[in-house]
Amino acid sequence: MTVVGGDAGGLSASPPPNSVSRLVGSGRADDASRSPGRSGLFRGAARVAATLPLLALAGTITILTVKALPSIRVNGLHFLTGSAWKPGSTYGATVRTNGVEHPLGASYGIWPLIVGTLQTSAIAVVLAVPISIGAAFALTERMPTWLSRPLSLAVEILAGIPSVILGLWGVLTLGPFLAQHVYPLVADHVPDVPVLRYFRGPTGHGEGLATSGLVLTLMIVPIITATTRDLFRQVPTLPKEGATALGMTDAETARRVTVPWVRTGIVGATVLGLGRALGETIAVAMISGAALNSVSANIYGTMGTIAAAIVTQLDSAYTDGTGFAISALAEAALVLAVITVGVNLIARLVISRSGRLTAPVGRSG
């Protein structure tokens, strides 16, 4: 009887020819193939994989900064606080400011775009979070499986709809509808008091802040809902039963036990959605009305966001032979990146504060 295959480890002592020790022998051969060298290789690969995202982020920010330097030199802080988007004369002579060559009269300030970006994202998050938590709760706790399964699928499909489709729908259908039937109603009935005053005034044609915010809401609801739904599924039964046994209603159980149990995860899901809203480009470019130079006077007015401005201005920026307009777009992109990273960090801070009383999912019950 010979030893067959399996133990191709090249052992010096070949196993005795009987079936039992053959098994033992192949076991030893497996051990031999698990050399420390291999696990070192694995560790190395894991390290590279783990640092890759960090390198990508650092690389992007570095390149953006380098590209943005001319704009930073010329526009200075005015880039953040000013509200003029002026490419200058691309036909006339160029001038030099702080050693940077740029078209005469070129000046860039993205304050309205920063405000627009934050406004649309804020609208989207404020509306989407409660809707998503409610939807996730309904999907996991309230509906029979035959209903929740197709709806769950629909949520995931909605999350994958290309934003250009939603943008087109927003500008062709939703915007005009809202401008005709909803916005005037709201504008006429809201009292003229601080804060709410922002909902009064001319309602436009449906392209602007409100419509952009609503379409963004629609885009991030599926993301937050899908994540929150998965979180709710992980909440153990026992604490929920405990709340029920204590005489809490289902709503009280949800508010005091189920949602707090996964609070950290919900904040994470919200950040995910917020990231999408901050960076959403094409849909907002279609719906916002592309006003680059002014902050909207009320919630219905036209406006712009950083991302939308970058995509709509790219073409004309190429016509700037000095490359100054491209540099300005790079700086705008840098600002957007900083805002996104900053929002992430703030959210993480919130998590570390509020997560104190949160049970880690999967523990205790």
Add this chain to the structure above:
Amino acid sequence: MTTRSAVVRLTGEAKQWRERNQVENEYGAEPGRSVEHAAPPEVTLANLEDPLLETMDPESGRPKHVIECRGLSLSFGQSRILSEVSVKFQRGTITALIGPTGSGKSTFLRTLNRMNDKVRDFHHEGAVHLNGDDIWSSAQNLLSLRRRVGMLFQRPNPFPMSIKDNVVAGVKAHRIAKGKQLDVVAEQRLIEVGLWEAVRDRLDDSPFRLSGGQQQLLCLARALATGPEVLLLDEPTSALDPVSTEFVEALLRGLAPALSMVVVTHNLGQARRISHNTMFLYGGRLVEHGPTASLFEHPFDPQTERYVSGRMG
């Protein structure tokens, strides 16, 4: 039957019961919400004919038995879990519910606070009375039933909120107390379960850093805080170490005269140590029910004998 004056005379036990309910009132209870259960059923000529009256305790004016089940059958869909169980739980005692897995103990226990109502295809026949009130009657509010019948689970299940908020979660939900009164309730209940010294300096901390035994005590404090008439315990120490188990058992024994308890347990030693009466369920039937000592020492039924002697799983 007795005269009305005899009905309102207070025995020692009834006094304790009264005092417990008065303590609740000092928290500032809404009269309508918390005192309703405390008032003994009024005995008038009109309800003299009520068959329930026969089971009245003339000393306290309440039914003698805190829970009474008559012909209780439970089923999920086609499978029958419990058949025709009629049993009375004596006030102020601990009743152990023993029986092999699948005998219907937990289902029975969870029926007493109507936790099974939400389960699909759950059907029940027969009646359960809590201090004379039909638990399934339309007049019985489900939420206040669960305030009257507390529950402790197999494993500690603290809520994701501070230790203090955990203790008063039920109190808040039922609006029994609010504001500063909550601190009083929390302290009192934590003292009652012997946890106060351990947590007094970290009332605002997470309960998840407490040990398993401490977490279970916290859950007990939470269940006691709403002032239940009955406490249901579903294998309350099965996840605890022996020292914590001993502590919890001593605590439950101490709660006994003032509170009635029903304990599901797989641990026969525990049943012997803490319970006054024991019910043996087997295959969905109540095989035997009697004082713990005699049930273990001189069981009537051969099945009980086999189970308590360890010859049946």
